[in-house]
Amino acid sequence: MPFTFLPDTSVIYNRKIIDFIQDSTLAEYQPIELDHVTEVPKITIILSRVMLAEVENQANQTKPQENVGLEVLQELYALMKQKKIHIETFGKRPTLEQIKLNPGGELDALIRKDAFDAKAILVTADEVQSSIALVQGIDVLFTMNLPENQKEQSAESDEAGIEEFFDDHTMSVHLRGHCLPMAKRGKPGEWKLEPITSEPMEPFSIAEIANRIIRTAKNDEQSFIERNEAGVTVIQLRKYRIVICRPPFSNSYEITAVKPLVQLSLEDYHLPQKIYDRLEIAEGILVAGNPGAGKSTFIAALSRYYLEKNKLVKTLESVRDLDVPPEVSQYAPLNGSLEQTSDIILLIRPDFTIFDEVRVESDFKIFADMRLAGIGLVGVVHASRPVDAVQRFIRRVELGVIPNIIDTIIFIDAGQVAEVLCLEMTVKKPSGFTDKDLSRPVIEVRNFLTNELYYEIYAFGSDVIVAPVGSKKRSNKRRIKESYPPLSGSKNGKSKYYGADDMIPCEIYRRKKAYVISVDPSLSNQYVNFYANGNLIFSATLNKQGEIYIRNNSPVFSKIVSTLKKRRDLFASLE
Template sequence: MSLGIPSEEIYVPDTSALVEGAVSRLVREGRIKGIIIIHRASIAELEHQANKGRATGFAGLEEIKRLRKLSNEGIIRVEISGDKPKTIDIKNLGSEAIDAMIRDYAYELGATLITGDKVQAEVAETMGIPVIFIQPTIETRLILEEFFDSITMSVHLKEGVPPIAKKGRPGDWVYETIRDKPLTRRDLEEIANNIIEQAKSRPDGFIEIDRFGSTIVQLGTYRIIITRPPLSDGWEITAVRPLKKLSLEDYNLPAKLIQRLNERAEGILIAGAPGMGKTTFAQALAEYYMRQGKVVKTIESPRDMNLPPEITQYSKNYADLGELHDILLLSRPDYTVFDEMRSDEDFKLYADLRLAGIGMIGVVHATTPIDAIQRFIGRVELGMIPSLIDTVIFIKNGYVDKVYEVRMTVKLPTGLKEAELSRPVVEVRDFLTDELEYEIYTFGEQTVVVPVKRFYERAGLGLLDRLARRVQQMLPGAEIRVENNSILVIIPRNLIKTYNKKIRRLRKIEDRYNVPIRVRIA
């Protein structure tokens, strides 16, 4: 290999510098002139990453293409050198060993090392190797932003298809074709590489997941999913962005719910269908608790909540759940927001932290409010559910559509007649009206979820009949009659002392539902 005349400067970039696209930028800026030697170990590592479908591999190979083009234009000389590791060595050595090979090679040549890795730069300097350390910089142009406007919720890009945008607001949106011309694979690769480069250089950018065939990136407010063949049938990029940031006050919640959030709610589930605004509400609730002087932390995948720096955001993708469990137990936040709970391990971590006394706010996908509670059935003991969940907030079209309160009691389940069938029952009540809507209990080896409200409706029972049944359960020895749009309670004289406290509760029912309840002593 010829290295040119001695007066020419020699530069050896490592893999991190190639992935970040920094070398070609330095050439265009005129900061480096002479010879750039790319070590075969870097190419082998990038090839290995690309074969695994990782965007970083493609980004690095694209940078080498750019350097080749600059070499053909006579701006710089590019040469390939160094021993290529075997494929099995690439798998086993790890990035640290590859870095060491490139660093030692730069030392032998007396070349300047170009790196974006802080540790690599520090080690090279201790060896006396000249170093150009690429400081993270914020790129000014994100190609993806060209597809967004002020009312765009998400953009869907796929090769061979014109770009499509979802515009509007949760519950009121339409799909629109942005451009008539279909995107090519090269278009998608250019956009993907731009995203990866920015995620590497911007302080608000994170490559959350980089798997075979897929990459998930959080870049500012954009949550970006990149898929490639063979996982998908073509290159595809989906980018989602929240339209606006809301505070809890913007939801105009009932005073009764605000009081509960302030005083009692410590096991909160926020549920709703995809795209309905669950995460936006969870974000508003997290900030509300922070303003109340509470210590709040989050577990996310990816970290797409837009929160102030006082709230620490943890990623599930950079630590196992055991490590997050230890961190949160030792740091003891007042509230932890667990976004996008999906797997058994997620629900187990939620349960462990809640039982340890940490206030938990879980976000789950559910098409109905009761579905959110049923996600816990089979994962935890039935009797633990009220200890884990006391409040369910269902979000629909960006608004709070339903609020449930979860309680445990011992009673005869609705529809059963034999007194000996009484058992522990989880009651799910409408929080604002206190109306019983569901009962959850075990029957034999089965756990059943009974829609009590629907049961009453099928039985043709109106509000008076339902309240009469409720009073009958409170006062089993009394005679209950429904007459003249009111409820008559006839109590045997010998049970008056036993029922004194319960009779006072009748007045609360009377006030809540505006139904007259008359008591007569027989």
């Protein structure tokens, strides 16, 4: 003989009440004490007005679960129309005072009271609700008592809503209302956006998939909702990172799902032994690269490498989407703050923490604070060049501590380790400076494998200069060659020394905001005349390096440009 059942809010939102009706769980259920339940000719679902008020409130507040609750109520009504169940409502709507007391469990208490008064079996997925109801003498059908394999099958069937759009070569899927479903396929550095089908998707179809994803994330122990706000929901559904956008945040329903394509080990990158040795001692590593370059895959390989070295590894992620081994704990923002999470990590003291990703102002301060506290850090940043990863720290942390928090930069391009740089602090005269009195602290950025100097970072007045040197420097002489064809007498486009034998030779080259005319340094602070084709162009006093700067806004600037274009000789004279 069937009985009456009263579902609470938890089994409405996880759809278990529908599953129980369809798989005959309710029909076959045997209560513990028959005296406290009501036998009826047909399965009767009693809807508490407290539960209905909660569903209505969620819907009015445009919560992401709103469609789930309303959809389940509509399905219950459809089952009643099919004469599979009977539905009744029971109890009173909660008062304003009771709603205010809800954080303490007041509404749950009202639902238990309705179940007791109606002599119904309480159906719940809330462990606290179940335990208290049993103490109060209420018969309970608790969903956690279900066999584990039944839960897994339900999760897998729901997950197929997004999984069916993926294949072995698909990194991400992009679904949008009234548009073709698109997939990004290929490999790092060679991605192509391709249509999945030839038919556009309707917004209601995408909304249905979104609801199934949310339901699965709430019920699956390996999935979780990372961010849940009006208009957007971020979900980690097992291996899929999913972003669901809705109006008013988006002008249409939209789903973006991303999954890792491959799982590599560090050996798959064929790195020189010198880099392995560096990874053994490096404690402030930045992994940089463009979006989709393969940073997350490399980070996952690096985490496995450190685990093999018996290191304790944790991750600090805004969205926990790294494909790391189960031995690696993945931490999310605590109370919405990564700073609070970093406080916990300081107590745990792991050997290495992977920070994915360092992006906003507070992230850089957290990175610096944890490094100075002695924790090994691997930070992930978006950057189009290796040096850009360092530049993102400039002004956010003091220049002098940058080498103490960053010692190695690994740049990923097209899924491979394209370049490895190292940072060191020294005191010297920056390249290009002639006065020894201008020595200062300089951060040298070198190629780790060749030790070639690429960049120098130093303070110049109130500015911080990132100056390319060595093979990374684009010479000013080359700029002259690109702007104008080589003048007669020059070799290979190099700057020419202008003038006759009885005149003072001078060299002219271009800088960003000026032309520089260089004469003999022994003539520093001398007043000289400059001639072209026998005509006086201008007169000026040389600086202590024997040079004169002609800025772009100078009246003489146009004369210099005209002289170069007409391929005329330029020389200097003291007369």
